[in-house]
Amino acid sequence: MIEVTELTKRYGRVTAVDGLTFTVRPGRVTGFLGPNGSGKSTTLRAILGLETPDAGAALVDGRPYRTLHHPLHHVGALLDAGAVHPGRSARAHLTALAVAGRIDRRRVGEVLEQVGLGQVAHKRAGEFSLGMRQRLGIAGALLGDPPVVLFDEPVNGLDPEGILWIRHLMKSLAAEGRTVLVSSHLMSETALTADHLVVIGRGRLIADTGVEAFLREHGTSQVHVRSPARSALAGMLRARGATVEYEGSKTLVVTGLTVDEIGDLAARNGLPVHELMARQASLEDVFMDLTRDSVEYQGTHDGN
Structure with a gap:
């Protein structure tokens, strides 16, 4: 388990993390989300003892990372896939980590096969693609068979097969009872992978x-209604307090009423309805709306 309690970190006059508190529990994949500059990287580094908090604490199984004996047996992390000597082979890189972490060298071959790099184990890391370096970084995180794993943008550079693989890997790690924390900017992938969300x-x-609770609480459900009598139906829906927008030549987009309420209203008034379909806002839509005021750098949308 990871416990972050009233964590605060400042760099001069800039407060990167401000009284942050959350818990990452075992047995589920927790997505760690936030815009650029939100403090995600600083928080991950504090959990791993790479930053010293100005206040508060970041603990792994009740202890600061720096006090863990043989930490690679407790925590595995991928923060930077490029953090490997380009002249070393994948096997040599992992062997060095195993020796430093007092890990049985047999694990090197096991994790290389697990991440799909068994056939290129003797190839230099400098010759790897970004996706292959990501797999090597993940192998390093898994090397000590740790109960706690942290991944920062693990799908960067992966092809569709690789993305599917890492998704299944993270879910399987959580199913084994491990604590899995994943930072990502890919909302669509987070929606498919995470069980729980921490948004900063x-x-x-x-x-x-939880992901479903997050969407229910912060997302706006819309109902798409296709009807040849849409003008009359739109007036009735607005009279019931719904927000109604026109889409195409026959469709209404309705917010504020459920599918059942709209269908019943149309039936009572003898109005034909050819299609009723509810659409929940996506994780990306909800995230963008919720963090709009927290974005450090905002571009403009030109209508031309």
């Missing part, structure tokens, strides 16, 4: 909840 902005906690 400007170093502060925005949400700490």
